[in-house]
Amino acid sequence: MNIDGTCLCGQIKFEANVDPETTTICHCTDCQINSGTAFGYVVGAINDSFNLLKGELSFYIKLADSGAKRELAFCGKCGTRIYAKPENGKSGFFGLRVGTIRQRKGLHPKRQAWKKSCLDWVDCIETDQTFDTQPKIK
Numbered sequence: 001m002n003i004d005g006t007c008l009c010g011q012i013k014f015e016a017n018v019d020p021e022t023t024t025i026c027h028c029t030d031c032q033i034n035s036g037t038a039f040g041y042v043v044g045a046i047n048d049s050f051n052l053l054k055g056e057l058s059f060y061i062k063l064a065d066s067g068a069k070r071e072l073a074f075c076g077k078c079g080t081r082i083y084a085k086p087e088n089g090k091s092g093f094f095g096l097r098v099g100t101i102r103q104r105k106g107l108h109p110k111r112q113a114w115k116k117s118c119l120d121w122v123d124c125i126e127t128d129q130t131f132d133t134q135p136k137i138k
Ligand SMILES: [Zn+2]
Pocket: 007, 008, 009, 010, 011, 012, 075, 076, 077, 078, 079, 080
């Protein structure tokens, strides 16, 4: 599915090809803090197909508990989160933040990760798969 998106201030514009089957709600505490809300909501870009059309991304490298480093890209002007992916071109899940995608209404949650740190009032989301911690993500 070809998508395009923008940050809140409009400085960043991008396009990508995403796999809607990988649309994931993540209840991990990193996502809660980084999003400033209850959970992260991402979809995987196929073969790192992210293409920055306009603007300049800022980056923060997050060291996960697992030891993996993830590159978090965001707009340095308005702070909108754009994606997270493995650092330094390593292969792995390239998660675009669904809220920034213009076609977000067509992306429905398929799975939930890190259910063990899910906030206890979040109980009405139904997905095909739920994982206590990190799913095996393609
Ligand atoms: Zn912005």
